[in-house]
Amino acid sequence: MELKLALVGFGGVNQGLVELLRKKRETLAGAGLDVLITMVADLRLGIATNPRGIALDVLDETARRGVDAMALRRDPGTLVSPDVNLDAVLKAIASEHVDVVIEATFTDPNTGEPALSHCRTALECGKHVITTNKGPIALAQQELARIATKSDACLMYEGTVMSGTPVLRQIATTLRGCDVNGFAGILNGTSNFVLGQVEAGANFDAAIREAQQRGYAEADPAADVNGSDVQLKVVILANTLWNAGLQRRDVHCRGIVGLTGEDVRVAAAEGMSWRLVGSAVRRPDGTVTASVEPRKLPASHPLRAASGVTNAIMFDTDVLGSVTISGPGAGRQETAFAILSDLIELVDRIAAAAPEVLE
Missing domain, CATH: 3.30.360.10 (Dihydrodipicolinate Reductase; domain 2)
Structure with missing residues (x-):
């Protein structure tokens, strides 16, 4: 199954995810998952898009350069726009080239923004959402869950409580x-x-x-x-x-x-x-x-x-x-692992809902 990811925020967590995606290619292939990162939005980078996928090596170089867009501009097919206001990010999230939004921005814990708007828009457009942001889940979990159900999308947030240590998944599986x-x-x-x-x-x-x-x-x-x-x-x-x-x-x-x-x-x-x-x-x-x-x-x-x-x-x-x-309960790679585990479970959920997708 091919999933096209939008990384909203390109700080330590999503940089760690890029590293894990590179390391775990065989594991993901064994889980039936082929991941393409088709959009990255970050205040320092702007918005980078490529419907065919931005090379992981390029994203890794971007992170190592201190989140500099130079490598992205050299990547064939990748367009970089400096316009990174909320409306521009929401428009990119709604793109037909995005299946899953990975939300890991800095967020105001009192309002949940801007992560709450990112998550709400993605779910309303039928995009699956994986977030490590506590704000939108603590403040609007029921609302977001209703939107997800109506749009037949998944809302996943394992990394919001104990980073990469699986707590929410334990509740849903082994403690059933x-x-x-x-x-x-x-x-x-x-x-x-x-x-x-x-x-x-x-x-x-x-x-x-x-x-x-x-x-x-x-x-x-x-x-x-x-x-x-x-x-x-x-x-x-x-x-x-x-x-x-x-x-x-x-x-x-x-x-x-x-x-x-x-x-x-x-x-x-x-x-x-x-x-x-x-x-x-x-x-x-x-x-x-x-x-x-x-x-x-x-x-x-x-x-x-x-x-x-x-x-x-x-x-x-x-x-x-x-x-x-x-x-x-903290750490860049540990929190990124929570996203990876949510991605793998997402494939299982999609397959269970429509087995023919993987055939």
Whole structure:
């Protein structure tokens, strides 16, 4: 099956996807998938289009040059327009040369834009959407799902919660048959790293600077340390699990900014460790309560083992009891893998809906 991809945003995640597509050619061929990248839109590049596909080597060179369009302009059949305003991007998304939109732009978490407009337009045009953006899914998941159903398109967002560690797919596949009554997770690698460094003796400011130097934290780490990043992930998880209709305001949120070095060191002396935990519980009457807050965890707690930038989530199930999943919660290649896994599942869904497509 041939799928024509539009990469909206060409930062670390979609650059990592290009690398994976080059490395995994045989794996994709074995899954019956032939991928062409026919459009790339990025504020630094403009909009590059080629109905026959932009060469992966050219895209890789573009990334290595610091997202410079020179290599793209030399690629036969590729046209590059400097006009990269929202209307131009939406027009390119709607092109007949696009089957799947890979959305990985920088997005305002309060409005979901511009990713929300990208996703909405793509789905309205019958394009499948794969996104790693938390904003549009946390703020408008139900709306986007309705549009996808009406347009017979797929909306996929595995990478929005724990990067490449498969959480949403576990819910949909291996945990089928279980009732999940709650979850608690360490869902932000930056805050987890900072708390670990403080426990080891650093002060908070120095720990945040080191997280930034290592590429774990943004220049403005507010979303990590104030808990709002985890808040969005809790909304996505609760709504995916239970169709709860949660919004950000429904999730009480308190980050790690209120903790002091003394708090962390006293806890360590007691054999405890502070972790920023996002959680939700479904009550017997169907109501859902959710929160983000620092918690002191004993050594025996399943989430305590998540150190550094590792994420972990513990599901409370009726059949299996507590089930914990852990893995990398950040990283360019790790998040790109989530997109790759969504692409492979997309082929399976299309084939299941219309088996003759693969014949």
